[in-house]
Amino acid sequence: MTKARRIYEKIVTGILFSSSTITSLTVILIIVFLFREGIGLFNSTPTEKNYVIAVSRQNTIPIITSNELADIFNQDITNWKQLGGRNDSIVRLTLNDLSGIFTEEELGPDLEFFPQKLNEFVKTTPGVILYLSKEYLPKNFAGRIIPVKKITLLDFIFGKHWYPTSSPIPQFGIWPMIVGTLMVTLGAILFALPFGMATAIFMSEIAGNRLRNIMKPVVELLAGIPSVVYGFFGLVVLVPLIQSLFGLDVGETVLAGSIVLGIMALPTIVTVAEDALHATPQSLREASLALGASELQTLVRVVIPYSKSGISTAVILGTGRAIGETMAVLMVTGNSTHVNYSFLQPTRTIPATIAAELGDTSFGGVHYNALFALAIVLFLFTIIINLSVEVIKNRNQRVNQRG
Amino acid sequence: MMSFVVVAILVIILGFIAIRGIGVISWEFLTTAPKEGMTKGGIFPAIVGTGCLVIGSMVFAFPVGILSGIYIHEYLSENWLKKFLRMMTNNLAGVPSIVFGLFGMALFVNYLKFGDSILAGSLTLGILALPVVIRLTEEALKAVPDGLRLGSYALGASKIQTIQKVVLPVAFPNILTGLILSIGRVSGETAPILFTVAAYFLPRLPESISDQVMALPYHLYVLATSGTNMEETRPMAYGTALVLVSIVLIINLSASLLRRQIHKKTKMH
Numbered sequence: 134m135t136k137a138r139r140i141y142e143k144i145v146t147g148i149l150f151s152s153s154t155i156t157s158l159t160v161i162l163i164i165v166f167l168f169r170e171g172i173g174l175f176n177s178t179p180t181e182k183n184y185v186i187a188v189s190r191q192n193t194i195p196i197i198t199s200n201e202l203a204d205i206f207n208q209d210i211t212n213w214k215q216l217g218g219r220n221d222s223i224v225r226l227t228l229n230d231l232s233g234i235f236t237e238e239e240l241g242p243d244l245e246f247f248p249q250k251l252n253e254f255v256k257t258t259p260g261v262i263l264y265l266s267k268e269y270l271p272k273n274f275a276g277r278i279i280p281v282k283k284i285t286l287l288d289f290i291f292g293k294h295w296y297p298t299s300s301p302i303p304q305f306g307i308w309p310m311i312v313g314t315l316m317v318t319l320g321a322i323l324f325a326l327p328f329g330m331a332t333a334i335f336m337s338e339i340a341g342n343r344l345r346n347i348m349k350p351v352v353e354l355l356a357g358i359p360s361v362v363y364g365f366f367g368l369v370v371l372v373p374l375i376q377s378l379f380g381l382d383v384g385e386t387v388l389a390g391s392i393v394l395g396i397m398a399l400p401t402i403v404t405v406a407e408d409a410l411h412a413t414p415q416s417l418r419e420a421s422l423a424l425g426a427s428e429l430q431t432l433v434r435v436v437i438p439y440s441k442s443g444i445s446t447a448v449i450l451g452t453g454r455a456i457g458e459t460m461a462v463l464m465v466t467g468n469s470t471h472v473n474y475s476f477l478q479p480t481r482t483i484p485a486t487i488a489a490e491l492g493d494t495s496f497g498g499v500h501y502n503a504l505f506a507l508a509i510v511l512f513l514f515t516i517i518i519n520l521s522v523e524v525i526k527n528r529n530q531r532v533n534q535r536g
Numbered sequence: 537m538m539s540f541v542v543v544a545i546l547v548i549i550l551g552f553i554a555i556r557g558i559g560v561i562s563w564e565f566l567t568t569a570p571k572e573g574m575t576k577g578g579i580f581p582a583i584v585g586t587g588c589l590v591i592g593s594m595v596f597a598f599p600v601g602i603l604s605g606i607y608i609h610e611y612l613s614e615n616w617l618k619k620f621l622r623m624m625t626n627n628l629a630g631v632p633s634i635v636f637g638l639f640g641m642a643l644f645v646n647y648l649k650f651g652d653s654i655l656a657g658s659l660t661l662g663i664l665a666l667p668v669v670i671r672l673t674e675e676a677l678k679a680v681p682d683g684l685r686l687g688s689y690a691l692g693a694s695k696i697q698t699i700q701k702v703v704l705p706v707a708f709p710n711i712l713t714g715l716i717l718s719i720g721r722v723s724g725e726t727a728p729i730l731f732t733v734a735a736y737f738l739p740r741l742p743e744s745i746s747d748q749v750m751a752l753p754y755h756l757y758v759l760a761t762s763g764t765n766m767e768e769t770r771p772m773a774y775g776t777a778l779v780l781v782s783i784v785l786i787i788n789l790s791a792s793l794l795r796r797q798i799h800k801k802t803k804m805h
Contacts, residue, residue, distance in 0.1 A: 142696050149611065152603035156670065157624040159663055163631065166642040332539035348543070350792055355546050357788040358781060359724025361753045365760045365777050366549050396545055403542065457632025459727040460753075464761060484634040484727070491638070491731055496646055508638050512631070519630045523623070
């Protein structure tokens, strides 16, 4: 080999190696960027930038949580006593409703008397709570700025309220979306499993080669249809059907999402389960038949138990397909962010929430961070799914080696 | 027979879209821009946009995917590195498409400051297609009999000469099938392009890779959910759905025809 040739080969090998690292690099980059943007949610207070919450100096509450703030401004909490403070009824003051408390003459033109009036008001009203921009804060402010507790992981995951844009205080509880995602996925698997298994058994055990050659492309075509087309079909056919069938006000329900996702998960389940059934050694079947078992007995007692792990892989991969699906679910489940445990009510899944809201957020804002944090949760779901597939595969290999 | 439900589902979906959509399709529909609040006109910019995105993503995914496939299959023995690279490929394949969209937005649009552009969208879609290309390339290489490699080595050829002159020509048709399949996958994706490139309404054609474009799947989503005049945009939506489904199915069918052709040939030998 000439020297030039050797150098050439080194370079080619180098290029091949570096391309093969790109996938790993991408996975790492995805994790880095999701966390980089998502973790910001837990480092920031949920109030808008440059806005503060302030109370009277006589108020004894040391720190306030965003949920308490939301309750205060929704008028669900009306007395500081309810938060463990003094017995003062709460007086809310934001820039939008100054006029309810001060008259225009009192504030003067260009709000020049506002700082002075505000200080007087804060001194005389022990139950006051202020929400205002830092620039309107008087120089020697008579009240006390109260810190807002940062969002904790528990608030985020188990919080039941998702009001990302509500003012003065947005709420980021993703429990409704977690429930929605799990319910839609569960429904999809319940729908897809019987049909998928029946089809897989039919293709592998019953159908001759010719029928099998028809079914295979059908399943492949079903896998190839874009998700937005499934969503569109669900929207114009399934949703009205469900609405009239169950006499509902809206047809966009968990059920509609489950059926559409079930159809979309079918090809995965059929293909993987069929492969598993097909891999059962012929000798096992023949031995069973030779012992006098019928075809059906052989199937139920021998073939299915043998391919158990392949079948569970099929179910898990189908779940993975369903859990991350975005567009179709977004179009048929009705986009309600209330916690809902019924199949006949609207809901919203994690991916659908990201798709629906990311376009309206500002880069680097709390809402933007919250959607990335939501994506981390989704990413963790899929990692768990991938890992369980690996675990099943490895266990299966061990069992086969032993056997 | 429960399994015929699967066939029935396919027939119903395709039939429904074909019947509702066929009346809308005309030369005008395919070659003009949408007009009058997307109730009239056609979908030409969306077709062009999807074309741009497919080409852009493949410019990235083909070389990288094929090269990694070659490295993983031809160079690595069953060691930890191969296992690790396989696991990473599987992980990337399992990432939900919306997460690709978020990642593309965070990295390409915001961090690298490409903005909403064909460049950002193509790279995002390219990353999404990467695991598909790698896996199918590996499978194509696996189908090349080892005897051919050994024969080439016996004649004194080096590893790279063997790959170039012997392995790749034999594996080429199968690799091509894989590439066609990944084009089919990419052309129907919506979620990854939502925040990286897709325009709600943009009747002119793109001029450079930093332009936004309309794309067929996103256009269908827009027509189906957020039109101002639902009654009148519906036919447009059926037409768009039919065009999109036809493109994707033609791509997938040609891949399976090609595969069948290859099988026949190899059987004859």
